[in-house]
Amino acid sequence: MQKDLEDKFLVDFETNQNIAHKICRIYTSNRDAHNDLFQEITIQVWKNYPKFRGDSKFSTWMYRVALNTAISLYRKSTRQLKTQDFDDVAYKIKTVEYDDTEEVQLKALYKAVHQLNDIDKALIFLYLEDKPYTEISETLGISNVNARVKMTRAKEKLKNILNP
Incomplete structure (x- = not known):
């Protein structure tokens, strides 16, 4: 067994x-x-x-x-x-x-993601993995609506970090 x-x-x-x-x-x-x-x-x-x-x-x-x-x-x-x-x-x-070899843009993205809080990192990671919101919410243990709201905010934070 x-x-x-x-x-x-x-x-x-x-x-x-x-x-x-x-x-x-x-x-x-x-x-x-x-x-x-x-x-x-x-x-x-x-x-x-x-x-x-x-x-x-x-x-x-x-x-x-x-x-x-x-x-x-x-x-x-x-x-x-x-x-x-x-x-x-x-x-x-x-x-x-x-x-260790990554393209410049990918390194910049990872550097920006490192500046996010733990939950936002998880959200962005799952988004980049092309996971549907139902799977994201299930994985993180939050509602589908909450996942969408948090994702919008996390994307906005990431955008501000990448394009100050």
Whole structure:
């Protein structure tokens, strides 16, 4: 039973690991912090995987776990990630390397997004992922109307940062 769960987790996580990398990119500013956050997200997704009931798509559920992990870790005043050992399953995940080479516009966008608050970062991230408002509201645990209002405000903040 455990082996089947591990195998299913590996397939689901490897297929959707870009979600974790993108969230790490938004919430961190260097490779070490990115790798630490990616590891913590992997741990949290693995620890909570048995609770995934399939009521939503795995990717939607993973967005929620990953965003909650990033937000809660970076709200702490110490800004330090707590790491812990976990089963060998983590070492079986084939990860995609973090790519430092980005176009100038993409770097400017990430720099601007870093200036937003945690919720606005999550909203912009999901928007850039072309997620529909129903999925955004489900992922963030807010109403559809609230997601739209917050998104409009977040876009306006981002626009003001990019074009002062």
